[in-house]
Amino acid sequence: MSPDRYLAELARFLERLTELARQPDDVLSRPVPACPGWTLEQLFGHLGSIERWAAAVVRGGKYVEEPAPPATGAAAWFIEGAEPFLATMTSVDPGAQCWNFGPPPRTAGFWLRRQAHEHAIHLIDACQASGRAAPALSEDFMIDGVAEVLAMFTPRQVRLGRMRPQEQAVSFRVPGLRVPGAGSWTVGSGTAAASVTAALPDMYLGLWGRSSLQETAAIDGDAGLALRVLREPLTP
Incomplete structure (x- = not known):
């Protein structure tokens, strides 16, 4: 943006x-x-x-x-x-x-x-x-916010020792986006052993703890790994 x-x-x-x-x-x-x-x-x-x-x-x-x-x-x-x-x-x-x-x-x-x-x-x-209605957020803004968390904040949390390094990677996916090439991020290194897939508003809010990805996301692969990552402090 x-x-x-x-x-x-x-x-x-x-x-x-x-x-x-x-x-x-x-x-x-x-x-x-x-x-x-x-x-x-x-x-x-x-x-x-x-x-x-x-x-x-x-x-x-x-x-x-x-x-x-x-x-x-x-x-x-x-x-x-x-x-x-x-x-x-x-x-x-x-x-x-x-x-x-x-x-x-x-x-x-x-x-x-x-x-x-x-x-x-x-x-x-x-x-x-x-008790007011929350603002509407645009698709590109929420995509940018997901990227900020997963590409900037989460590596920083690991670097500062606030979050454990992951021996296997977890991918985060948002399907059906209009923005070409958007919608996939990875936490950890190597081939992803699990994936967390959610609608964009759920992903954006969930990464900041304003909704529960454990309840709204589809988790595939190593569910235990994915849940461990979701329970980590991905953001400060």
């Missing part, structure tokens, strides 16, 4: 999140189903922290510490920072050298992708907590 496309999606998600952050306190105090221990207010505090962190990184090109959210008023803090954050991301030169936690080349364009998907997933969380 192009930088402009990431920005357009990010702007759309931010607009909806800002609307949800203006809800009454009794709604902001509701739990977030996919984030145990968090209220909706705390979810907005997390987003406000992430946004300020990412903006500081792309402005300076170097790693900085993520700021802590305020103890109270986190939703208002998020609203206050949303417009400056989007302005910073809009001004980014995608090809500029910039620290990030993905594979080389390390450029600022990483953050456009990362923040678009960060906000998509947390918008879904906020909608669930608010």
Whole structure:
């Protein structure tokens, strides 16, 4: 996907999140189903922290510490920072050298992708907590999100020792896509001994723990291997 496309999606998600952050306190105090221990207010505090962190990184090109959210008023803090954050991301030169936690080349364009998907997933969380309908996500955006998890996050989880290396590979498949050549990814090395096949929305949400691939996916081959991989922390 192009930088402009990431920005357009990010702007759309931010607009909806800002609307949800203006809800009454009794709604902001509701739990977030996919984030145990968090209220909706705390979810907005997390987003406000992430946004300020990412903006500081792309402005300076170097790693900085993520700021802590305020103890109270986190939703208002998020609203206050949303417009400056989007302005910073809009001004980014995608090809500029910039620290990030993905594979080389390390450029600022990483953050456009990362923040678009960060906000998509947390918008879904906020909608669930608010009792609102989740946003419709396009096919190419969800394909890109699946690729980000399986080609960037999962190898990083292994590299950092958060996830065990797999002695045999598991393939992840999404059938019936309109995008040519898309729909197949592999975790682990060697010939795949198992496959996990699911519809695109189930795969996108399932990899982020927002639905259960163990319930929605078709598993072929070594089911034990596939289930072990699905139980691993594929994402942070």
